[in-house]
Every structure is written in C-alpha cells, then in structure tokens.
Amino acid sequence: MSGRVPIEHWQANIEAVLLGLPGGLKRVMVLRETSSTQDAARGAGCIAGDVIVAWRQTHGRGRFGRRWEDTGEDGVAMTITLPAERVERLSIIGGLAAARAIELACAGVQANVGIKWPNDVLANGRKIAGVLIECAGGMALMGIGINVHQRSWPAELGDRATSLEQLGVATDRLNVMIDVLLHLQACLGMSDTWLAEEFARCDLLKDTDAAFRIGQREVRGRVLRVEAMLGLAVRDEAGVEHWLPAATTTIVKD
Numbered sequence: 688m689s690g691r692v693p694i695e696h697w698q699a700n701i702e703a704v705l706l707g708l709p710g711g712l713k714r715v716m717v718l719r720e721t722s723s724t725q726d727a728a729r730g731a732g733c734i735a736g737d738v739i740v741a742w743r744q745t746h747g748r749g750r751f752g753r754r755w756e757d758t759g760e761d762g763v764a765m766t767i768t769l770p771a772e773r774v775e776r777l778s779i780i781g782g783l784a785a786a787r788a789i790e791l792a793c794a795g796v797q798a799n800v801g802i803k804w805p806n807d808v809l810a811n812g813r814k815i816a817g818v819l820i821e822c823a824g825g826m827a828l829m830g831i832g833i834n835v836h837q838r839s840w841p842a843e844l845g846d847r848a849t850s851l852e853q854l855g856v857a858t859d860r861l862n863v864m865i866d867v868l869l870h871l872q873a874c875l876g877m878s879d880t881w882l883a884e885e886f887a888r889c890d891l892l893k894d895t896d897a898a899f900r901i902g903q904r905e906v907r908g909r910v911l912r913v914e915a916m917l918g919l920a921v922r923d924e925a926g927v928e929h930w931l932p933a934a935t936t937t938i939v940k941d
C-alpha cells in the first residue's frame with residue numbers, strides 16, 4: 688500500500704537500531720509471512736536476543752490459547768527471544784514497552800493509553816496491543832502484537848479493539864516496532880522499583896472491582912495494587928487478600 692515502508696527496508700532499519708543499543712538485542716529476522724512469530728522463533732535456531740518480525744501473520748495466538756486477529760499487513764507482529772528468567776518481570780516489561788511506543792505514537796491525538804494487568808494495552812478503553820510470553824528451549828518468547836493500520840474489525844471485536852489509525856495516528860509499523868525495541872531494551876535494564884512505578888502510572892485496574900479465574904478457582908474483589916514483579920493483590924468480599932500470578936490468571940469480569 689502506498690505510503691508504507693516496504694518490507695525490503697525493514698531488516699536494515701531494525702538492524703541499525705539494534706546495533707546502537709547497549710543491551711542484548713542484536714539479530715533480527717524479517718519474515719514475509721508466518722503463521723505465528725512465536726512458532727517461527729521456536730523453529731529458526733534462535734538464540735536469546737533475537738528479534739523476529741512478520742509482514743503478515745496468519746494464525747497469531749494470544750494468552751490462554753486465544754486467537755490473535757490476523758494482522759494482515761496492518762498490524763505489528765513481533766517476537767523477542769530473551770533468557771527465561773523472572774517471567775513475571777518480562778510480562779510487565781513487554782506491556783510497558785508496547786504501551787510506551789503507543790503513547791509516543793499518540794502524542795498528537797486525544798488518547799488515554801494504559802495497561803490492563805498484566806499486559807493488555809488499551810487506548811480509550813479499547814485493546815490496541817497484547818503481549819504473550821511463552822517459554823521454550825530455555826528462552827522466553829515475548830510476542831507483541833500492536834494494531835496499527837486496521838480500519839475495521841470482525842463483529843465480535845468491533846467495540847473492543849482499536850488501532851493507531853482509528854485513533855487518528857498516521858505512522859508506519861516500522862516506526863512502532865523500532866519504538867517498542869528501544870523501550871524494551873531500556874526497560875530490561877531498569878530496576879524493579881522503576882518498573883513498578885512506571886507500571887503504576889499506566890495501571891488501569893487498580894481500585895476497580897473484578898473477577899479473576901486461576902485454574903478452576905475464581906476470586907472476586909477489589910484490586911488493591913499490582914506488584915509488578917509478584918502479581919495482582921486482590922481483596923475478596925470476605926476481606927481476604929489474594930496474590931494472583933500473571934501467567935495463570937484471567938480476568939473473567941470487570
């Protein structure tokens with residue numbers, strides 16, 4: 688489509704950014720089409736620090752086996768491979784990096800960008816990005832999907848999803864990916880305290896009432912706080928406090 692940076696420019700542009708970064712993100716693999724960048728990362732002999740991005744992703748998946756809408760050539764689909772250490776921390780970092788890139792893109796428009804724990808990024812109450820962390824071969828595969836150019840959604844997502852373009856932002860997927868990588872690398876080097884403060888700034892769940900499922904168990908109550916490195920603290924109707932880990936908790940009602 689006219690006006691968009693062609694795929695042929697992605698590799699060199701992303702590589703140039705990675706080369707300038709102080710941390711461990713170094714190699715990039717650009718795929719014209721893949722079912723899921725998560726699967727591509729498993730199958731491509733990747734090592735920690737590799738970045739896999741797709742021009743088109745056809746069978747993306749979300750947390751808990753949910754489907755991630757086909758990006759077509761409209762969305763960001765990327766996976767970053769990292770050492771599988773402190774996955775709860777990585778989960779928070781993925782959300783922060785995506786949220787910060789979206790906030791930057793939205794600088795000129797009216798958009799309230801925040802994170803619904805653990806790492807759904809919402810803009811004006813609609814989902815604009817999601818993060819999936821999977822562990823394989825001693826690595827954490829951090830999958831990030833961001834809605835950029837989409838203008839319409841399947842009926843079931845219609846009033847729950849949005850894209851940068853729908854918010855009035857004119858940008859390109861390459862810019863968004865680069866901003867994600869810059870913020871990801873910065874966040875990886877930050878202290879837990881900094882990450883917790885940054886998360887608190889974007890936190891959309893604090894002080895809300897919600898119901899959560901952890902395996903077969905359901906907890907309903909008031910969200911007291913998000914401890915970025917531990918999980919979510921919820922006080923149930925009986926006044927009992929629960930810690931809910933990001934990896935195994937879903938929000939069933941809020």
Ligand code: BTN
Binds near residue numbers: 723724750766817819
């Ligand atoms: C969620 O919201 O549940 C997480 C969505 C994660 C989607 C991204 S797109 C790139 C990567 N590849 C996938 O198959 N999933 C993630």
